[in-house]
Amino acid sequence: MRNLPGRRGRTGSGVAPPARDAQVRLDTPPPAFRLVHLPVYVALVFGAIVSATPFLYMLSTSLMNLGETINRQLLPDAPQWGNYVEAWSNASFDLYMRNSIILSVVTILGVLFTSTLAGYAFARIRFPGRNVLFAILLSTLMIPGTVTFIPQFLLVRGDIVPWGNWLDTLPALTIPFFSTAFIIFLFRQFFAEIPDELWDAARLDGAGHLRFLVQVVVPMSRPVLTTGALLTFVNTWNEFLWPLLVTYTPTWRPLGVGLYTFITEAGPETHLLMAGSVITIVPVLIIYFFTQKQFTEGIATSGLKG
Numbered sequence: 001m002r003n004l005p006g007r008r009g010r011t012g013s014g015v016a017p018p019a020r021d022a023q024v025r026l027d028t029p030p031p032a033f034r035l036v037h038l039p040v041y042v043a044l045v046f047g048a049i050v051s052a053t054p055f056l057y058m059l060s061t062s063l064m065n066l067g068e069t070i071n072r073q074l075l076p077d078a079p080q081w082g083n084y085v086e087a088w089s090n091a092s093f094d095l096y097m098r099n100s101i102i103l104s105v106v107t108i109l110g111v112l113f114t115s116t117l118a119g120y121a122f123a124r125i126r127f128p129g130r131n132v133l134f135a136i137l138l139s140t141l142m143i144p145g146t147v148t149f150i151p152q153f154l155l156v157r158g159d160i161v162p163w164g165n166w167l168d169t170l171p172a173l174t175i176p177f178f179s180t181a182f183i184i185f186l187f188r189q190f191f192a193e194i195p196d197e198l199w200d201a202a203r204l205d206g207a208g209h210l211r212f213l214v215q216v217v218v219p220m221s222r223p224v225l226t227t228g229a230l231l232t233f234v235n236t237w238n239e240f241l242w243p244l245l246v247t248y249t250p251t252w253r254p255l256g257v258g259l260y261t262f263i264t265e266a267g268p269e270t271h272l273l274m275a276g277s278v279i280t281i282v283p284v285l286i287i288y289f290f291t292q293k294q295f296t297e298g299i300a301t302s303g304l305k306g
Helices: 005-009 018-026 035-061 066-070 082-090 093-124 130-142 145-156 170-177 181-192 196-204 209-217 222-237 241-246 255-262 270-300
Strands: none
Touching: 035 270, 066 270, 082 093, 082 255, 082 270, 093 130, 093 170, 093 181, 093 209, 093 222, 093 255, 130 181, 145 170, 145 241, 170 222, 170 241, 181 222, 196 209, 222 270, 241 255, 255 270
């Protein structure tokens, strides 16, 4: 597509895209420290310590032997690094890791596809009942997720719509989560900030909504796409209750359910359970580390920044 004011805006002669504005704000240096800000810093440090305590306890326990966990020691006498190898092999983590990766990738693709279309429609297309539908969509954010488990379970089992029994299959773990109200809201906020001049130029170029979405909106929406993908990945990766409800074999069970292996009839093997938990969260931390800038920029440019 040619002659778009947004592209000229990147060179300074047109309207700058919102991501550029957000980048300028994110690059602004923090204000100088003042004594009046000390209580705020103390509160933040206290909150950080409280937030990190469960993670540090999990890390410490994962390096103990079973006796030390029973005695509730805070630190191991000698780190048991073999706990990670034992946890990986005993719980078939290779299968659960594969399942979690497949479930996360499929769910992310589904969420990005539906959220992009829905967010664009709510932000850029005027149609009867748009505001009412958007208000209904936002109202679903107030409904706890566990409340919808029973109707979702009946749907995937084929009791409401006769499309067959999906229990213990990949569609049962992914399709019900292809549409998320919060991600649609996030995308709608970002798309609404795109200058109208871009749409006017696209119309002069003969483009319709679909071409404008694919060739203009999506390429300049990398921050919000990354944010949506990261939030979906974390939710899917940490899912436990729904996979436990709709699966009865390890074929498609994710890592979260795999941790249940360490709860035996003789009692929980706490040291292996914590080692498995550390293995589970490592991919989340790695992905967040490499996408932190895009994630922050996506939140800042979608109208959710405080």
